[in-house]
Amino acid sequence: MTQTSLSGTSGSSAGAVPAVRISGVTKDFGSVHAVRGIDLTLDQGEIVAFLGPNGAGKTTTIDMVLGLSHPTSGSVEVLGLPPRHAIARGLVSAVMQTGGLLKDLTVRETVQYTASLFAGATPVDEVLRTAGIESIADRKVGKCSGGEQQRLRFAMALLSDPALLLLDEPTTGMDVEGRRAFWSAIRADAEKGRTVLFATHYLEEADQYADRIVLISHGRIVADGTGSQIKALAAGRTIRATLPDADADVLSALAGVENVDVRGDAVYIHAKDTDEVARYLLTQTAAHDLEITARGLEDAFLSLTGDDHDITPTDSEGASA
Amino acid sequence: MTTQTIDPTTRRVPPLGGFNATMLGLELRRMLRNRRTVIITLILPALLYLMIGTNTSYSNQTEGSGNVSAYILISMAAYGAVLASTSGGAMVATERALGWSRQLRLTPLSPVVYILVKSIVALALGALSVVAVNVVGAVNGKATMPTHVWITAAIIAWAGSVVFGAFGLFMGYLLPSENVMQVLGPVLAGLAALGGLWFPINSHSTMGHISACTPIYGLAQLARWPLYGGAPHAVWVVNLVVWLAIFVGGAAWRMSKDTARV
Numbered sequence: 172m173t174q175t176s177l178s179g180t181s182g183s184s185a186g187a188v189p190a191v192r193i194s195g196v197t198k199d200f201g202s203v204h205a206v207r208g209i210d211l212t213l214d215q216g217e218i219v220a221f222l223g224p225n226g227a228g229k230t231t232t233i234d235m236v237l238g239l240s241h242p243t244s245g246s247v248e249v250l251g252l253p254p255r256h257a258i259a260r261g262l263v264s265a266v267m268q269t270g271g272l273l274k275d276l277t278v279r280e281t282v283q284y285t286a287s288l289f290a291g292a293t294p295v296d297e298v299l300r301t302a303g304i305e306s307i308a309d310r311k312v313g314k315c316s317g318g319e320q321q322r323l324r325f326a327m328a329l330l331s332d333p334a335l336l337l338l339d340e341p342t343t344g345m346d347v348e349g350r351r352a353f354w355s356a357i358r359a360d361a362e363k364g365r366t367v368l369f370a371t372h373y374l375e376e377a378d379q380y381a382d383r384i385v386l387i388s389h390g391r392i393v394a395d396g397t398g399s400q401i402k403a404l405a406a407g408r409t410i411r412a413t414l415p416d417a418d419a420d421v422l423s424a425l426a427g428v429e430n431v432d433v434r435g436d437a438v439y440i441h442a443k444d445t446d447e448v449a450r451y452l453l454t455q456t457a458a459h460d461l462e463i464t465a466r467g468l469e470d471a472f473l474s475l476t477g478d479d480h481d482i483t484p485t486d487s488e489g490a491s492a
Numbered sequence: 493m494t495t496q497t498i499d500p501t502t503r504r505v506p507p508l509g510g511f512n513a514t515m516l517g518l519e520l521r522r523m524l525r526n527r528r529t530v531i532i533t534l535i536l537p538a539l540l541y542l543m544i545g546t547n548t549s550y551s552n553q554t555e556g557s558g559n560v561s562a563y564i565l566i567s568m569a570a571y572g573a574v575l576a577s578t579s580g581g582a583m584v585a586t587e588r589a590l591g592w593s594r595q596l597r598l599t600p601l602s603p604v605v606y607i608l609v610k611s612i613v614a615l616a617l618g619a620l621s622v623v624a625v626n627v628v629g630a631v632n633g634k635a636t637m638p639t640h641v642w643i644t645a646a647i648i649a650w651a652g653s654v655v656f657g658a659f660g661l662f663m664g665y666l667l668p669s670e671n672v673m674q675v676l677g678p679v680l681a682g683l684a685a686l687g688g689l690w691f692p693i694n695s696h697s698t699m700g701h702i703s704a705c706t707p708i709y710g711l712a713q714l715a716r717w718p719l720y721g722g723a724p725h726a727v728w729v730v731n732l733v734v735w736l737a738i739f740v741g742g743a744a745w746r747m748s749k750d751t752a753r754v
Contacts, residue, residue, distance in 0.1 A: 258600065260503035264598060273587070274590070284518050288601045290600070291503075363496050
């Protein structure tokens, strides 16, 4: 599988240290190659969606950014520091979908406990107020609803004013209104330089809220670009033709052709204007057995990720990654 | 699009690996709020002493510099300390099961400080348990022994239970479940019987040799040693030290395995 590179996505904002720099990272678990070589740089203030099916390597990569595990090869830097050092300075926070809370502490105690571990955390009362959990501050965490627990997790994550925030399926279970409010808050923080990397398998959410989408599959980055760039991959149609000794370079040079894939005698051409390509193939080459198929957004992702399932174009049930 | 950037060099690392009075206070409060822990570690050993140790048919027979009641009192204090330290250490199992340990690894808290705090909590609970049994014993009045024996035995029972704080940690890392004490409670009762806390075991019998190899044996013998005086047997100390090394080693091994997913 090759990476679909899209222009103009990793330009660095002048002078500032990147929020994340992943260089040549692989991670093996025994004979399983979970991550097969990832290079990725995130600039400060970017909101990036980490999109991919379950088992693609999203969680493994995030764990390495958090310093919870070490790469088999390659290196990971967070704000120019080894991940554990960045965490010791309160520069990185993560919000998981489930767990991570003690049921026998109250909401306030949980925030106090977490705040006490950082140098210079935001005052507890202020955090409770901002997160809208002041009224349930004295309630036991075990008695809080799922939504209240999620607000508590966010309050804890924001205590140290992190420069990098990692979110796992952040808006699962939120209604449309909650989702909109959530993302406008995230956007406001990004403008102050906070980088947000969120794992998701919802295309729609990635497209709507991320500045940049990194598509990962089978432990590799298969596409990296803005939502519209990624979507462009899905525009147009694909022509399949039988054409021995096809010259991929000539075909690629045709107007509107985005991608040419030669597989033996078969050639797959993805293009905006497939009529022109078909005309060319039938008149100028020995091509025969033409088939023209439309490709939906979902199909684009499926062909990029090489999977037949797991990616959902819109909200539907799905396990966390 | 980015209007501001963050300079990582302006951020500080907390002193002492994140250790602080707020978290220690909250940990102690959590422990005392747990009804099951309080019943098992503070009430059960005292109750057992009243049931077993005050039977008039034998309680007043002489045993060392005290009486049989005193012997049983020390045994129950040691049992309480063992239960308490194990529960304290085993709290990590619950915290791992709930994902709290993972959450803590996303803070500056050093894993060494985390273990240290758990050990302090375990030993604090152990101290409360020993005090509870001894206060009940003193109020009840059946147990007699010289004051210095009373105090030394209590301190040894408490300090020796550090072995079981390590045991609790080891099991906590080995069995990630929210109710690990339901498994460990019966195990400890069995080990207490083998170690000679429930009834005396003849040290020259086959049972005695088996007993000497089990983890509570050293603690039980050392805690009761002030009652008899003289020099403590080397085998008691060896038993305690070897089991401490095994449990600390086991806990360290499980912790180091515990990398990717806490």
